[in-house]
Amino acid sequence: MAASYVLLLLAALLALASSPSMARDPGALQDLCVADNTSNVFVNGFVCKDPKLVQAEDFFFSGLDQPRNTTNKVGSNVTLLNANRIPGLNTLGISMARVDYAPFGLNPPHIHPRATEIQTVLEGSLYVGFVTSNPDNRLVTKVLRKGDVFVFPQGLIHFQFNYGTNKAVALSGLSSQNPGVITIANSVFGSKPAISDDILAKALGVDKKITWPLPTSSSSSLLSLLWLLPLPWPAIPVLSRTLFVNGFVCKDPKLVQAEDFFFSGLDQPRNTTNKVGSNVTLLNANRIPGLNTLGISMARVDYAPFGLNPPHIHPRATEIQTVLEGSLYVGFVTSNPDNRLVTKVLRKGDVFVFPQGLIHFQFNYGTNKAVALSGLSSQNPGLITIANSVFGSKPAISDDILAKALGVDKKIVDRIQAHF
Known part of the structure; x- marks a missing residue:
């Protein structure tokens, strides 16, 4: 009986270890593990710099x-900001990329083996798509324009093509500090040493005397290499069901549409006439059902002049943010006992990382509006606004407790609570 129990437990542990939902970057075990790029020690990621030496x-x-x-040959250029470029991303499970496309430029069919990608168009328009795995090998495509958002599930072959006569620019969040890239043409036809032409001819069902296309060949010919696809169809949630699970239950894969991975209008300014002068548009699995199980979301934040995104926590996500317009004063606070404030002034094109679970904020100190775009390393990052949670809970936290915690007279606490 005991042996059966041990075998059952072992089977359960193996199932968990091999679960796709566990296929994410290792979680952070401390506030900061800034990559020490000078170290010769080989680990999964990077070893950590002494926390006392960490800087903004x-x-x-x-x-x-x-x-x-x-x-270049394909007419595109990817600027990837991973833990090699921003050491503070080490252990935080997210990165960011800017992609520039010339007219008729292509980001050719490729795979990110360790990340889901969520992309928004900043300029121009793109024809994008991904292909599901065997046996369906279904191509899901969409035309994106400025402000549109699309999701490319982890491990699936995908591409973006600028079909217009003007340049295009897109910004992506990726759910790994090192998402990796496998360009299909380069890997299949340009490996070193080369894959045997007998193997490729047999795999593709053609004569090996055929002259194989260069890595710049059309996306349609490259997308025929579907035997390379490793991962299952993404789990699209059925938002209308009443069954409670961690995340959402999945829609029948046969009913999945491109719309499940799409959102339009992220380029549109939001109303910031509120107490704090900011407005967050969060695109999580509630807004884009295709994000279910994929470990990433995106947000646009609009700031009025002197607008504030007040101190808050994302309990389930690291945030990587870039400024699209204006300038921001940003910061985060490390945990006890140091409680160190790390701050930076960001201007257009600057990028900053807010580690998971740490209190952080952004403030537009200028007289013009500001706009920022963020990637977050969870399909549902969560939000805890400190002031609302501490002073506006329902029912309220006892003023005796807060007075004692803050070291002030409870009349001050009562006065603050009255505002919430």
Whole structure:
């Protein structure tokens, strides 16, 4: 009986270890594990810098607003900000990329083996798509315009093509500090050493004397390499069901449409006439059902002049943010006992990282509006606004408790609570 129990427990542990939902970057076990790029020790990711030596620069990158050179074979250029470029991303499970496309430029069919990608168009328009795995090998496509958002599930072949005569620019969040990229043409036809032409001929059902296309070949020919696809169809939630699970239950894969991965209008300014002068548009699995199980979401934040996104926590996500317009004073606070405030002034094109679970804020100190775009490493990052939670809970936290915790007279607490 005991042996049967042990076998059952072992089987359960193996099932958990192999579960797709567990296929994410290892979680952070401390506030900060800034990558020490000088270390010769090999680990999964990077070893950590001494926390006492950490600076705001470790979470910062400048210049993401600058156009990139797209004079290459495919007419596109990807600027990836991962833990190599922003050491503070180490252990935080997210990265960001800017993609520039020349007219008729292509980001050719490729895979991110370790990340789901959520992308929004900042300029121009794109024809995008992904292909599901065997046996369906279904191509799901959409035309995106400025402000549209689309999701490319982890491990599936996907592409973006600028079919217009003007340049295009997109911004992506990816659910890994090192998402990896496998460009199908390069990997299949350009490996070193080369894959045997006998193997490729047999796999593709053609004569091996055929001259294989270069990595710049059309997306339609490359998308025929569907035997490379490793992962199952993404789990689209059925939002109308009453069954409670961690996340959402899945829609029948046969009923899935491109609309499940799509959102339009993220380029539109939001109303910031409220107490704090900011407005957050969060695109999570509630707004884009295709994000279910994929570990990432996106947000646009609009700030009025002197607008504040007040101190808050995302309990389930690291946030990586770039400024699209204006400038921001941003910061986060480390946990006890240091409680160290790390701050930075961000301008257009700058990028900053807010580690999961730490109190952080953004403030527009200028007389013009500001706009920022964020990627978050959860399909449902959650939000705890400190002031609302502490002073506006329902029922209210006892003023005796708050007075004692804050070291003030409880009449002050009562006065603050009256505002919530």
